[in-house]
Amino acid sequence: MIVSNVSLSGCAGVNSALCAGAGEGHLGGGSHRTTLSPTGNLVVAVCLGFIGTFGLVNNLLVLVLFCRYKMLRSPINLLLVNISISDLLVCVLGTPFSFAASTQGRWLIGAGGCVWYGFANSLFGIVSLISLAVLSYERYSTMMAPTEADPSNYRKTSLGIALTWVYSFVWTLPPLLGWSHYGPEGPGTTCSVDWTAKTANNVSYIICLFVFCLIVPFLVIVFCYGKLLCAIRQVSGINASMSRKREQRVLFMVVIMVICYLLCWLPYGIMALLATFGPPGLVTPEASIIPSVLAKTSTVINPVIYVFMNKQFYRCFQALLHCETPQRGSSLKSSSKAATKAMRGVAVNGPRRTNDLLFMVASLGQPAATLPQLGPSYEPTIDITKAPSSDIKPVVVSLVAHFDG
Template identity: 60%
Template sequence: MLLLNISVSDMLVCLFGTTLSFAASVRGRWLVGRHGCMWYGFVNSCFGIVSLISLAILSYDRYSTLTVYNKRAPDYSKPLLAVGGSWLYSLFWTVPPLLGWSSYGLEGAGTSCSVTWTADTAQSHSYIICLFVFCLGIPVLVMVYCYSRLMCAVKQVGRIRKTAARRREYHILFMVITTVVCYLLCWMPYGVIAMMATFGRPGIITPIASVVPSILAKSSTVFNPLIYILMNKQVRQQFY
């Protein structure tokens, strides 16, 4: 359910966000006006946060699956609650710029939109700080904690037994960790550039310098399905 949630959010980015930036890049300018820019900034932020929160929840799910032995039948209520919670959490942090707490505007070379990182106002700075703490910092800390504890548990179990079921769990763990690492590699450069643009001296980030991190951030929608197909045996068999 969580993997499906990530895939859906990536697909929605491609349908409702990438199409606009692709057309703008072909023409060399933004084509759909201020409201289109606000829409683009909102959907990219919303769906991106959904993916990151889902990955954080997935890290806890893998940790609890490997460390808590449970014979009960699969319960879909908790995954559905997690999926719904990821969307509500994302909306909670991406709707405020539409209502006046910061805003969405053109970024980089003027062919895409995002949060107005360069706005020198107390409102904008407070929103950006909250966005990075609650939508990047805390989820990353959750992942680091869960995976560090999980690695200790895996090493202990590996010394005791190496059944086929456990080997399968190790493979899933490796897939999820790879997904998270790729996601952070895609988004960290964008985050660093955004923070430099917000709190650095004016003009420190040129439009050209901001294009590459923006493209890397969008490329996370490409890497996730490749990882699922190449590294997940069940998904790969169904795909074939």
């Protein structure tokens, strides 16, 4: 007998995986057949195979680079490692089971395995989502801070990482305790929260999950990166060509991040809401498998966007391939640092200090003969040829350095 997730919606208040066991094809017996055709199962299996393989390789490579090269061991890069760890756990503890189920056309590890799969994948997926929000806030707060960021201070980042895991655990534990439940999803080759049950218990949980684990992280990401882009535009007059290039690069990165976030997770969220609030059968098992596969592609996309498009990681990756020492940052990175100082001057020290910093940044990288001559009455606040005084701390780059390298 073919049992789909839609047919389980009548089992209110009981785990849908166990409800399926009432029929001839129950999960515990390993004969829970799917509604997909053999060709459909094959296509899904191929997609999951690629996702699992490339996700595993990409995220393992991130961890290897971080462990091998000390120059990558900074607090903000630790957040990138946390994202890679959560994505890697999905590839190891989640994707192989759904891949095997798709190849055989049925769920293979029983009702208990279905509950465990739903919990583990929800936990790791939400950790990845919240980590992206924490990363955006960390970049924003570090660049806007009036004092120098300590590259050896991991306390704030460690608290952020702990927050991601605790927050995710808080929202994935309730289905194990009776607030909603985990069960078969779509055609029966994956498991997740039961989106189709119409009970108040289930609907209230899904609304909270959608708001606090999808919408809130997205709003944090858009706000933080939006504010950073505005800050970059404020220093566009420092060096017109350099600033335009930097601004376009950061804008491109931000747009790619937001688009990929929405591409991976928004279809899944919409599918869940339609299954929850729409009429029974509105979301067919065949249609629901597509958002599920898209959500899993985040394990492949995250390392590419957040790591391999980062020049610092990319230099280390090239060094690993050629068995050589990675090159340090370029002059563009130094200019980015100076630009970040100027942006902080706008926010902290007011117009007078800003003018001095703008002159300092505009003068960087130019021969002495080309520097503009200042009148005798002009006394620069900061002499860039000398070490900074104790009361004016240099500030390392955060956003721009981490985008540019």
